[in-house]
Amino acid sequence: MKYKLLAIDIDGTLLNSSSQLTPNTAAAVQKAQERGIKVVLATGRRLGNSLALAKELNVRELMVVHNGVVVVDPVTCQPVIQSGICPVLAGELVDKLNAWSVNYVVYTGESAGEKVLAPSGRWQEPDNLLAYFLGEAAEFVDEIEISSPPVRLAIIDQPAKVDPLYTTLKRDYAQQVSALLFGAERDDWRGIELLPAHCSKGAGVALVADRLGISPAESVAIGDNINDLEMILWAGLGIAMQNGSPLLKEQAKMIAPSNDEDGVARIIEELLL
Template identity: 30%
Template sequence: MYKLIGIDMDGTLLNSQKQISARTQSAIQAAKDKGVQIVLSSGRPIEGLRAYLDQLGLNSEHDYAVHYNGSFVENVLTGEIIRQQVVSAADVKTIGRTARSLNVNTHAFSQILGLITPKSSKYTQLEAQINHIDIHEVDFETLDDDHPMIKAMIVDEPEKLTQAYQNLPAAVVEKFTIVQSAPHFLEFLNPQSNKGLGIQAVAERLGIPAEAVMCIGDAENDHHMLEYAGLGIAMANAMPQTKAIADYITASNDEDGVAQAIEKFILV
């Protein structure tokens, strides 16, 4: 019996209209009624999860969320941080310089200023829109080295991003956990930060072994948690490399894939 389900947001839990379908909400509630812990695990900040956590009733002192791709694991009600691994301002400057050298756009998340970018692009605007947060134009080079950061991102057209990914300097690749969360988002995290470690932190807090964990995702940033889980499930709309590591492939996010997976493996 699976006792914890880690669920990615965009492309997984949410359909193309950024909504949770009635069938999916019903399946999640039925799993909760059976005592299964539901954990939303996303590259979004916690602000971008709140409305969905409230919609699903995942807002009690017993609920946890993994956000910023595992940089933070947080008690949803109390705000207690049970795990935190972030990057430094010096790291963000490195990514900014790398982005300039590769002729792609960049933004980052500051613990004080929120979403910051040297120059706003349509994908930074998309990030702000999705998460209902403001954009602050900040030259990364002006940040003090002790300025508290969270993560950095390279954001651009998918073709440009793919080329930039392939041409990242070896020193950068070795220094960060690098995950692609969308065709236009490439994320640079603390090397000890990923969704797998985030879900593991919740499971250990609750005394749940990895074999009793099920995780569902659609993109490269979900790989660590799919590999950690006793059962890793990819969406039909997932990246090919995500499907390749999954134990099972469910329907797409527009076909209630999360609901179908819960019905098959939990509600039996």
């Protein structure tokens, strides 16, 4: 099979465990593009903290950000497709998160989810996680008002708070939002992302491939975490990183070397060049 599209997750896949793009991986991605392979970055990040990487790699294909909620043109920085959570539902969720006293942020629908709101008086513990995840992106407000469909909500707090909340959200809102648990391997924090129902990286990459006239059978997808599952199941060749989640590795058709062993570069060299 001659593959025409390569979808790559960023954190834990394209980048090593120090969040660095190694020269070997950068060179391999460039070579793939020179051979005509369409490279699609698919990430849970927002555009603002993934665009520099796209520019460094000279990736010009549509990018899948916010775990598939937004598909954006990295050249113009304009969204091509953007979904959102119903404002009434989002307001209800915010009220519940306030009642549960958990750390959370709202990625608004403005500027493809670049505007991020956080409730004042939160996020002191544990370990200033807001700065860790968002840098200077969040704006603290006394009251979060939902006037347009937000791209997603994210909860990050201690496992003792987050784990039972995840169970509750999956039970009560399964038909309305997609709840993704992350940081499950950590014992100091845990996170939940709430996305519009039916949004995923897989759906986003499928849309990009369709616009390019490329079939799933002609596509390779590489990821490391559970939010990459739909993407690797969609692709003709779905690959999990050796450092990835056990569930993802169970579902993948191939296991790549870890992100600290230039796993993406080695897959490109072995299969695409």
